[in-house]
Amino acid sequence: MALRSRRRQATTALLPVLLTGALALAACSSGGSSGTTAQSGASKTLVIDTSFDLKTADPGRTYEPTGLIVGKATYDTLLTFEGADVTKPVPALAESYELSSDGTTLTLKLRQGATFADGSPVTADDVLFSLTRVRDMKGTPSFLLDGVDVAKTDDSTITLTSKTPNPALPYILPNPALGILNSKVAKEHGATADPNDKAEQYLNSASAGSGPYTIESFNVSSQVVLKANAKYWGAKKPTYDKVVIRNVESATQKLNVQRGDSQVALNLSGDQVTGMTGGLQVKRTTSAYVFFLLANQDTGVSKVTSNPKFVEALRKGIDYAGLLELAGEGSTQAAGIIPSMFLGALPADQATTRDVEGAKAALAESGVTDPTVKLEYPSELTVNGLSFQPLAERIQANLKEVGITVEITPAPVTTALDNYRNGKEELGLWYWGPDFPDPSNYLSFLPGKLVGLRAGWKAGSDKELESAGDKAAAAVTDDARKQAYTDVQTKLNASGPFIPLIQPGQNIVTAGSVTGLEYHPVWTINVADLGAK
């Protein structure tokens, strides 16, 4: 009796278990089939997985990698770049441009017939309003047009004037932050060309551009859905009806793309893409991010790192080839501070090589004995799957051989940034991503400039280098600029407080069916370039 009743109790208790199990199975099987039908339906959907760095879809405030992908797809700019080539700006909403011989005036002829997604034409007034708005709104990308005067000469001509020569302007204009808004729509929703602008909330819910896609839904931490602009004015119509950009962590990205749940995975590290099979395409390119070491020149911060011979010991003591091994396939050594694909980059053969004996000699000459220095870096930040930790540890080991003790002090990025930006780090390991693909962006590394000051390098510290910098800033023709920037970097490598280390690789994995993918240093990928086999 007792036995039997117990068994019955057990069966009763198991009932809910069985029910839950059945429900789970039902859900699983139905999910499996619905997952595949979504892909093979009549409308073409492209799913892109990336780790979000996204704050807004308002082009005038966009400055983050994911935001630039969205901006590039939804807004057209006056000029753009073809594929991955960033050495030559090509027409977009402007059909031609001309830079005056003194480099201060850029005249752009607008294309006729370009229309916004609502069908209204793109006019010179839209251009004037959009550019002035970015500049005067004091948002993150405002500096792109600092000191640039925007004027409408006639209905099809826009003139941009700067006080000093600004040959970088044609390279800045393709930045998606300078996308042209439908000014009528934007103004209706609170857009003004001053800090009181209120249009962002609207622009986060719907796009007001002339690009090949429009925003269907936008969420900064989960996903962005784009839909094809049926009235796109350009010759090349968007291939996909719908593009879903999802926030997915990189381990999951890999499984998603392998299983076919997504078609593009943007943030896989070199290790993750090795041995990828199943008809997937792996695009390995060198990214435009430059990792560098900074040695503070402010004697108040460090008596050791401000010693030029000590910096020489650092430069010669680091094993660059070893760092490249850590960074994995696709990465290259940074010869200078300007990335390899930009105009004015130093040729690879001018890169520093390791010389332990030379480093020891320099250290002896410096007069510093048994130095101990602190190396600060952001602990949780990864750049294309590469984290700072192993690089810092390798540098620590390299310098130990030379006789320099390095204390590595990681901190969360928000904390580490404080010390870095205030110029308080003794040694710092950081990276620089280009604001625009022009060498003038890297003049920030000179004494008294943005990054120079972060290394405690005050204006007037290196007269010769500073005058070389001024010369580079004033050069207008491509040849003169190339020469001037090479010169700046050679001098910077010889006596500056920055030691360029590596450019990590950028690995993008796509499904076999996706065509036309190119890695772009500014907007990572142009969704509109993606086609289907």
Next chain:
Amino acid sequence: MSPTSAPSKDQDGGAALPSQNRRGRAAGRRPFVRFLVRRIVTALLLALGITLVTFILTNLVPGDPAAANLGQRAIGDPAIVAQWRADHGLDKPLPQQYLIHLSGVLHGDFGQSQQSHRPVADDLAEFVPATLELAGAAILISLVLGVAFGVVAALRRDRLSDHILRVTSLFGISVPTFWLALVAFYVFFYRLQITPGSGRIDPGMTAPPHVTGLYTIDAALSGQWDVFASAAAHLITPALVLALYTIGLLTRFTRSAVLEVLGQDYVRAARAKGLPARVILFRYVLRSALVPVITVAGLAFGSLLSGTVLVEAIFAWPGIGQYAYKSATSLDLPAVMGVGLVVGVVYLVINLIVDVLYGVIDPRVRIS
């Protein structure tokens, strides 16, 4: 804290429970109301305390929100930094910032998020339902499976099924959630291909019309059964992963609680009276055994919420876990405070429910 193992004190034998039950209900109608009011008032005071603590803690964090949110270039321009600080109210003294924050919270305004540039309340309204759906499904699964497994293990003590369940529950308790999430994703999604991928529904689908914010319920309400199937399928793996720890915990607690009650005289008496096994199990055994189990379940809900941060990251589930992580890394103070407050309030509500449930299950609690 209320007593956790009421049955052990119950030495009067089988008849004691029903009679005490009646007595407690007759004498305790008013005290129960008073008890409830007292609990709610305490909860409100605690909620106020939570706003203060979250405010102070988030403002104590080293690091400059402006530096975290503005680009490399913009940070160099004092005009942009000043503009940004003014936009986010950071130019005012701290006590004033707190009062502004508090009066905002009382009006349902949590300030504006620095990362999404939307009101934090809107963000929370969007992300909290996703997490509630996940955590709710997980707690439901854990309660059903955990209690059932515990009862089975107790009833079949020292037999094979008991051993299997005990080992399994030990596994559930000791395996780290993020590892399990990755493995589950790899095995079920990638290898076996029986579950769908990341997110709440298939990427090609549109979310069901917003009613509760829980996709499964909204889809069912609007009769979109394909969306429902997709939402349920997307929900099941993360919910199971999240539930595994709680299942293990509840199995063990239920098992020991049931075993303890099974040895009581009143259960023996009930059995001797010849009552049906089902009546003994549900009326006599489970009712007493559930008191400690409910305490544990309430606490476990808290660990479920913290577990969602990792599970949400791996399954790309757009809930508050991901939102909180992103807000914390970009020093988005209003968002961090909003999340802190919501999680704190959820805890309070769960504790309140647990306390009230004690009263329902164990009448003696109402008097104390």
